[in-house]
Amino acid sequence: MAATQTTNGPRKRVTAMLLLPTTLWFLLLLVMPLVVITVYSLGERAPAGGYQPALTLAQYANLPARLKAFTNTLTLAPLGTLICLLIAYPLAYFLALKASRRTKAFLLTLVIVPFWTSFLIRTYAWIYILGGRGIPRLLEMIGIEDLRLINTPTAVLIGIVYGYLPLMVFPIYVSLEKLDKSLLEASNDLGANPIRTFFQVTLPLSAPGLITGSLLVFILLMGEYLIPALLGGGKVFFVGNALVDLFLQSRNWPFGSAVALTLVGIMLVAITLYLSLLGRQRRHQDVSIL
Amino acid sequence: MPTQPNNSQDVDIEFRGVTKRFADVVAVDDVSISVERGSFFSFLGPSGCGKTTSLRLIAGFEQPTAGDVMIGGRSVVGVPPFKRPVNMVFQHYALFPHFTVADNIGYGLRQQKPRPDKQEIARRVGETLELVRLDGYERRRIWELSGGQQQRVALARALINRPTVLLLDEPLAALDRKLRQEMQIELQTLQRDVGITFVLVTHDQEEALSMSDTICIMHEGHIVQIGEPRQLYDDPINHYVADFVGKSNFFWGTVEEVNGAVAAVTIDSGLKLSGRLPKGGRSLSPGDSAAIAVRPEVVLIGRPGAEALAATDVRAPARIKNRIFLGEQTEYLVAAERLGDVLVLSSKHNETVTGRLSTGDSVEIGWRTESTLALEKT
Ligand SMILES: Nc1ncnc2c1ncn2[C@@H]1O[C@H](COP(=O)(O)OP(=O)(O)OP(=O)(O)O)[C@@H](O)[C@H]1O
Ligand SMILES: [Mg+2]
Numbered sequence: 001m002a003a004t005q006t007t008n009g010p011r012k013r014v015t016a017m018l019l020l021p022t023t024l025w026f027l028l029l030l031v032m033p034l035v036v037i038t039v040y041s042l043g044e045r046a047p048a049g050g051y052q053p054a055l056t057l058a059q060y061a062n063l064p065a066r067l068k069a070f071t072n073t074l075t076l077a078p079l080g081t082l083i084c085l086l087i088a089y090p091l092a093y094f095l096a097l098k099a100s101r102r103t104k105a106f107l108l109t110l111v112i113v114p115f116w117t118s119f120l121i122r123t124y125a126w127i128y129i130l131g132g133r134g135i136p137r138l139l140e141m142i143g144i145e146d147l148r149l150i151n152t153p154t155a156v157l158i159g160i161v162y163g164y165l166p167l168m169v170f171p172i173y174v175s176l177e178k179l180d181k182s183l184l185e186a187s188n189d190l191g192a193n194p195i196r197t198f199f200q201v202t203l204p205l206s207a208p209g210l211i212t213g214s215l216l217v218f219i220l221l222m223g224e225y226l227i228p229a230l231l232g233g234g235k236v237f238f239v240g241n242a243l244v245d246l247f248l249q250s251r252n253w254p255f256g257s258a259v260a261l262t263l264v265g266i267m268l269v270a271i272t273l274y275l276s277l278l279g280r281q282r283r284h285q286d287v288s289i290l
Numbered sequence: 291m292p293t294q295p296n297n298s299q300d301v302d303i304e305f306r307g308v309t310k311r312f313a314d315v316v317a318v319d320d321v322s323i324s325v326e327r328g329s330f331f332s333f334l335g336p337s338g339c340g341k342t343t344s345l346r347l348i349a350g351f352e353q354p355t356a357g358d359v360m361i362g363g364r365s366v367v368g369v370p371p372f373k374r375p376v377n378m379v380f381q382h383y384a385l386f387p388h389f390t391v392a393d394n395i396g397y398g399l400r401q402q403k404p405r406p407d408k409q410e411i412a413r414r415v416g417e418t419l420e421l422v423r424l425d426g427y428e429r430r431r432i433w434e435l436s437g438g439q440q441q442r443v444a445l446a447r448a449l450i451n452r453p454t455v456l457l458l459d460e461p462l463a464a465l466d467r468k469l470r471q472e473m474q475i476e477l478q479t480l481q482r483d484v485g486i487t488f489v490l491v492t493h494d495q496e497e498a499l500s501m502s503d504t505i506c507i508m509h510e511g512h513i514v515q516i517g518e519p520r521q522l523y524d525d526p527i528n529h530y531v532a533d534f535v536g537k538s539n540f541f542w543g544t545v546e547e548v549n550g551a552v553a554a555v556t557i558d559s560g561l562k563l564s565g566r567l568p569k570g571g572r573s574l575s576p577g578d579s580a581a582i583a584v585r586p587e588v589v590l591i592g593r594p595g596a597e598a599l600a601a602t603d604v605r606a607p608a609r610i611k612n613r614i615f616l617g618e619q620t621e622y623l624v625a626a627e628r629l630g631d632v633l634v635l636s637s638k639h640n641e642t643v644t645g646r647l648s649t650g651d652s653v654e655i656g657w658r659t660e661s662t663l664a665l666e667k668t
Contacts, residue, residue, distance in 0.1 A: 185351055186384040188371045191401035191451060200397075204388050 034264075041257035049251025059258035066259055069242040072228070074266070076153060076238070077221035080160035081168075084217050085210070087161065088168035092209075093202075095169075096176035108173075111166050123159060123230050130155045130231065151233035159227040164220065168213040175209030176202070211278065215271065222267050239263050301363065302327045302455050302487040303348055308357035310343050317343040319511035320357070325455075325489060325504070330481055332490040332498040334534070335508035341491040342381075344508075345457050348489065350374045362454060372401070377448035378457040382464065383440050385432045391443055392428035395419065398451040418446040421480070438469045445480070455487045462497060474500050495535050499523070507531055509668070515570075527571035529665045532583045539589070539632050540581040545574045545664070553664035555580050559628040563604060565664035574666060581665050586635035588661040591622060592644045594654045602656030608632065610651045622647070626655055 041059055046052040063070075095104055114122060128134055130149040139147050149155050179202065187197040225240035232241075239259060246256035303325040310318040318340045325331045333341040346352040347359055350371035358365050366374055377398070386394050396415045399406050406414070419425050422442040432440065441461060448456055461477075462470045478501050481488045492498050498505050499519040507514045507522065507530075515522060515531050526532035529540060543557035553574050554564045563582040567574065574580055592598050599605060608626035620641065622634040634655060636644075647653060 180384065182380050182382065182384040183386060185371070186378070186380055186386075186447075187397070188351075189349055189376075189378045190398040190447065191372050192397075193370075193372050196401065201386060201388075 037257040037261055040254050041261050043254045045252045045254055049253075051253045054254075059255045060262075062255060063258065063262060066239075066242050069237055069239045069259075070262075070266075072153075072236060073222060073224075073238045073240075073263075076156055076160065076236075077218060077224070078270075080157055080164065080221055081214055081218045083157065083161050084164050084168040085214055088165055088172055088213065089210070092169050092172035092176055096173050096179070097181075111169055115166070119163060120226065123163065123226055126155075126159055126162065127230055130158065150231065151235045153232075153236050155231040156228050156236045159231040160221060160224070163227060164217045167216050167220070171209040171213040171216070172206060173209070175206040179205050207278075211275075215274075218274075219267065219271070222263065300327050301325065302361065303331075303489065304358075304360040304363075305344075305347075306358040306360070308344075308347060308354045308359060310340075310347060310352055311355040316511050318347065318354075321508075321511075321513055322357075323506055323513065323516065325487060328485055328487055329503040330478070330488045330490070330501055332492060332502040332505045333508060334492055334495060334498040334505050336493060336534075338510075339508040340511040341493070341508060342459055345378070345459055345489065345491050348455070349376060349378050349457055375453055376455040376457055377451055377453040378459065379441075379444045379448045379461045381459045381461070383444040385440060385443055385447070387432055389432070390428065391419075391424070391430045391432070391435070394432065394443055395446045395450055397447060402451070414450060418450045421449065421483070422446045423476075437465055438473065441465065441473065445477075449480075449484060453486065455489060456481075458488060458490045460492055461490070462492075463494075470497070477501060499535065507534060514668070517570075521569075525568040525570060526583075526663070526665065527568050528668050529581050529583070530668045532663065532665055537586055537633060537635075538583045539586065540583055540665075541629065542579070542581045545576050545578045545580050547576055548574055552659070553580065555582050555664055557582065557629075559630070561628045563662070564659045565662040566660060568663050568665065572666060574664060579667060581667070583663045583665050584632075584657055585661070586621065586633040589632060589634040589655050589657050591624070591634045591636050591640070591647070591653055591655050594652060596644065596654065598640075598643060599654055599656045601658070603659040605654060605656035608653050608655050610647060610649050610653060613647070613649050624653065624655060 040051050042055055042057070044052050044054040044056065044058070095107055099107060127150060130136075132150075134149075136147045136149060149158075183201055183205070184197055187201045188194070192200060223240050224238050225244060228236055228238045228241055229244075232238075243256055243260055246252050246259065301324045303323075305321050305323045308318055308321045309316065321340075321344065333344055335341055343352060347354055348361070350366065350369060350373075354367060359367055361374065361376065386397065389397070392412070392415050395418055396411045399411045399414060415428065416425065419427060422445050424439060424442050424446070427435070427439070427443075432443070435443065441464075444461070458477075462473050465473060474497060477488070490498070490501065499522075502519060504516060505519055505522055506516045509530055515527050517525075519535075522531060522535045526535060532538050533540070541555070541557040541561075541563055543555040543563070546554040546556050546562065548554075548567070551567050552564055553567055554562055556562050565582040590599055590602060594607060606626040606629050608624040608629075610622055610624050611631070612623040614621040618638055620636050620638070622636065624632050624634060626632050632655060641647075
């Protein structure tokens with residue numbers, strides 16, 4: 001007992017010291033700005049723009065003025081995440097379980113190579129591809145006329161899937177890769193056909209990667225700015241675009257702060273819901289994933 | 291020399307000229323076997339000889355390149371694993387980490403059509419857990435079990451579908467020696483209780499000898515000898531089998547003459563030794579290279595001129611180089627004149643006659659020709 005106590009003291013101090021930078025970083029860069037934004041959101045716009053102290057909920061009452069940004073974000077971000085998931089899973093499955101060594105290395109490189117070019121430039125490229133002289137022109141040649149892609153929600157979704165697919169592929173790939181292949185044989189041996197084996201063994205055991213990937217993509221998408229700005233052309237805009245507009249153009253800091261805080265709140269609720277839904281299902285199946 | 295099936299009614303598994311090739315490796319080479327219903331059959335051989343591949347051919351994870359695999363008299367070539375009436379215990383158990391013990395064991399039942407109802411599954415799971423002496427462990431997690439317990443869960447999971455054949459791939463390899471011996475007995479008892487055919491893969495000759503009714507010894511993809519443990523021990527058809535099953539002293543030389551079932555071999559030191567030709571082995575002819583195989587336990591040891599050695603045919607003076615006390619028995623390594631190093635296994639009883647022998651002592655060793663074999667290399 002005494003021995004553990006004497007080693008416990010220094011050990012605790014070391015732990016505290018190791019956690020200090022993280023704690024400072026957390027307080028300085030996360031909590032403080034959040035406090036500042038909260039205070040701003042209760043204030044008023046100064047006549048020349050910026051912030052002037054007040055204590056009012058007027059900014060929040062004004063939120064419906066930006067309803068479109070919220071509905072766009074809240075439909076396109078989850079939809080984009082879902083489409084990414086549906087495309088990434090088969091790809092990751094093929095990479096981890098079916099591809100030969102060389103195909104695997106080749107395809108993984110293909111997934112990574114786009115990162116060598118700036119995301120901005122790649123998204124610009126899509127303006128051309130989706131614009132009048134890109135895909136619509138090609139479709140005209142086979143008789144599909146008058147298709148407009150650029151500046152539509154579809155264009156934004158295509159951009160989202162293009163940009164965020166690798167972020168979804170990698171976590172799923174890793175969890176499928178480390179899956180013990182003899183478990184699949186055991187399932188097969190016990191009478192489960194490949195489809196049943198997939199739903200009873202492969203899918204539950206790759207769920208950690210699936211959850212990580214989805215959260216990663218969803219959280220980043222909620223704050224997305226670039227893709228709607230370039231491919232949505234001011235018509236399909238996200239909360240991110242509204243914020244840029246409020247802070248930089250109309251210099252309405254208090255309203256911008258209220259919009260930003262509302263987004264944070266919505267995100268927290270959505271993620272909590274998602275995780276608790278998964279948790280309930282897991283308990284129901286008596287499946288522990290993490 | 292594969293045994294021929296006499297009646298397909300009594301045969302559970304049959305290989306007819308089965309060959310399995312992976313790219314440039316021939317893992318199983320023209321193998322023909324038949325496994326009798328309700329028997330305990332083992333594939334025995336060193337690493338890479340094709341044991342696991344043979345088992346996977348039965349389970350359906352591999353398809354033969356040539357030949358026919360039959361289960362219960364019907365060809366199963368092309369039938370996927372989930373449609374075969376056999377179940378497997380995997381080398382590292384392959385238990386599902388996201389299920390409890392009960393859900394692991396009930397997995398096979400849940401795949402059946404029609405699917406048994408919940409009570410029925412719970413009842414059968416309980417029954418099977420009892421069979422492997424793990425009752426009360428239903429709600430446990432896999433990682434909360436010891437190696438031996440996991441082994442039993444794997445057994446229960448494979449047995450619950452009541453397969454006609456249970457396949458076991460080195461099931462005891464991951465267990466420590468004592469537990470392994472306990473599980474050997476348990477497996478044998480279990481096999482007798484459930485009455486289904488067991489096919490075991492092992493590289494441990496002791497394991498194969500102690501549990502099997504029939505052992506198939508393999509070498510680089512083909513069968514060397516099939517037989518009962520006793521038969522393999524007493525009549526190994528060549529040096530490879532004799533070396534693999536139990537311990538032997540081998541004295542290499544050239545066959546001088548063959549007289550009925552006895553061959554005389556002039557060993558490298560010029561000494562002439564004789565040995566019985568094993569039953570079922572190929573006959574030797576003069577000029578062939580052969581070994582006289584002498585099991586350590588048939589070598590008698592005593593003080594020079596001891597009475598116990600009077601009845602032996604071959605005798606040689608020797609000096610004890612090493613002595614290992616094994617409890618019931620003592621193992622001596624002696625340097626014998628014109629024979630070289632010879633391993634001798636002497637019972638405790640023998641020691642009461644000869645008195646205690648120690649390293650450096652001058653002794654005499656000897657054996658009777660009838661208890662030695664003349665063997666070809668492979
Ligand atoms: N899927 C495969 N692809 C290519 N070669 C294989 C494959 N499976 C087995 N082999 C080869 O076939 C031969 C026999 O393998 P097998 O696994 O049957 O040996 P084993 O007798 O079970 O050996 P061990 O005791 O080491 O498990 C080996 O040379 C092995 O390299
Ligand atoms: Mg093997």
